[in-house]
Each structure stands twice: as structure tokens, then as C-alpha cells.
Amino acid sequence: xxxxxxxxxHLSVREGDSAVIxxxxxxxxxxxxxxxxxxPGASLQLLMKVFSSTEINEGQGFTVLLNKKDKRxxxxxxxxxxxxxxAYFCAVxxxxxxxxxxxxxxxxxxxxx
Amino acid sequence: xxxxxxxxxxxxxxKGQEATLWCEPISGHSAVFWYRQxxxxxxxxxxxxxxxxxxxxxxxxxxxxxxxxxxxxxxxxKIQSTQPQDSAVYLCASSLxxxxxxxxxxxxxxxxxxxx
Numbered sequence: 001x002x003x004x005x006x007x008x009x010h011l012s013v014r015e016g017d018s019a020v021i022x023x024x025x026x027x028x029x030x031x032x033x034x035x036x037x038x039x040p041g042a043s044l045q046l047l048m049k050v051f052s053s054t055e056i057n058e059g060q061g062f063t064v065l066l067n068k069k070d071k072r073x074x075x076x077x078x079x080x081x082x083x084x085x086x087a088y089f090c091a092v093x094x095x096x097x098x099x100x101x102x103x104x105x106x107x108x109x110x111x112x113x
Numbered sequence: 114x115x116x117x118x119x120x121x122x123x124x125x126x127x128k129g130q131e132a133t134l135w136c137e138p139i140s141g142h143s144a145v146f147w148y149r150q151x152x153x154x155x156x157x158x159x160x161x162x163x164x165x166x167x168x169x170x171x172x173x174x175x176x177x178x179x180x181x182x183x184x185x186x187x188x189x190x191k192i193q194s195t196q197p198q199d200s201a202v203y204l205c206a207s208s209l210x211x212x213x214x215x216x217x218x219x220x221x222x223x224x225x226x227x228x229x
Binding site: 034 | 116117144146148155156157158161163168169171172204206208217218220221222223
């Protein structure tokens with residue numbers, strides 16, 4: 001079945017710097033991709049949902065890139081600020097069952113002032 | 114909208130005891146999902162229901178784990194004869210549809226289960 005590998009597990013950046021988190025997946029038929037953010041003590045919140053037809057997706061303060069050829073999904077936080085400190089998870093919708101998400105291991109991001 | 118409600122937030126059980134975890138999905142959502150979160154394994158899919166019917170339980174351990182959705186307002190995850198390796202945060206999520214349109218999931222805060 002689908003497998004998702006997320007790197008790095010921990011990331012510390014200075015305020016204003018960029019932070020990049022990358023996920024690779026195995027099933028080339030995967031179609032839906034997600035990034036979730038989990039702040040300490042809070043529930044997982046959706047950052048962005050990406051369709052396989054769009055390679056570059058921009059949100060508020062971040063960009064999500066999808067490279068289908070390399071089966072790679074990345075989250076790039078531009079000009080990170082302390083409020084971005086959280087755990088981030090990528091998730092891929094398993095082609096065998098679109099409703100079932102396969103999550104990456106997560107990245108704990110710390111943005112230092 | 115209170116979001117997905119999970120109770121209890123924390124549960125401590127002794128080895129061999131039973132644990133029942135509760136989830137109340139967002140009103141109007143037809144799909145309910147259960148995930149397990151550990152440091153080692155990350156987020157693992159367990160099972161999901163759509164319109165109260167079990168759709169996919171491929172992630173459920175074959176023994177001791179069971180899930181039900183007796184009505185549209187709540188789902189339960191029951192673990193019999195709990196073992197220390199069952200210790201995890203159990204997350205419930207709901208979505209509007211849960212079908213091929215692949216709506217976003219709304220997660221609860223989770224129930225942290227500690228088996229001593």
C-alpha cells in the first residue's frame with residue numbers, strides 16, 4: 001500500500017528564515033495531498049489540500065509544491081514566525097480508498113525569535 | 114459549532130482492563146474516522162464509517178479492537194484487555210462526505226490512553 005516518508009523529523013529555524021518540509025510517497029496513482037498543522041495542545045488543522053493537477057499552491061505565508069514525477073510533496077514556509085511553531089503532517093489519499101489518508105511521520109518545527 | 118468532541122481527554126487503565134473511547138462528530142457530517150497517533154508509528158489509520166456503516170477497518174488490529182457507530186451522533190472505539198503497546202493518542206475525525214470527493218477531515222483533540 002501507499003507509504004509516505006516525511007523529512008526532517010525536527011526543524012529549528014530563526015524568525016524570518018524559510019522552512020522546508022518534504023514528503024515522498026510511493027503510489028504514482030495518488031491524487032489528493034494534504035498538509036495539516038498541529039499546535040501544542042490543539043487538534044490537527046488543515047493547512048492546504050492539493051490536487052495532483054496543480055503543481056504550485058500558495059497559501060498565507062507558505063507554498064506547497066507537488067512534483068509528481070519524483071512523487072514528492074513539499075511545504076515551504078516563507079519568512080517563518082514564532083506562531084508557525086507546531087507539528088506539521090503531510091497526508092496522501094490512498095488510491096485504493098480515497099477517504100483513507102496515509103500520513104507522514106510529522107515534523108516538529110520550532111521558530112526561534 | 115463545537116467541532117469533533119472526544120471523551121475522555123485522558124484515560125489511564127491497568128493492563129488487561131477494557132477501554133472505551135467516545136467520539137461525537139460534527140453535526141451533519143456523514144463520515145467518521147479513527148486514527149492512532151504514537152511517537153514511533155506516527156498517525157495510523159484504524160477504521161472509518163460512512164452514514165454509520167463500517168466502510169474500511171483495514172487498520173484495526175485483528176484482536177481486542179472494535180469500533181461502532183450506533184447512531185449518527187457518536188462513535189465508539191473499544192479496546193479489550195488493554196496492553197501497554199496500546200498506549201497512544203486516539204484521534205477521531207469527521208468529514209462532510211467521506212466519499213470520493215475527499216472532503217477535508219476535521220479532527221478532535223484526541224484521547225490519550227495510557228496503559229500501565
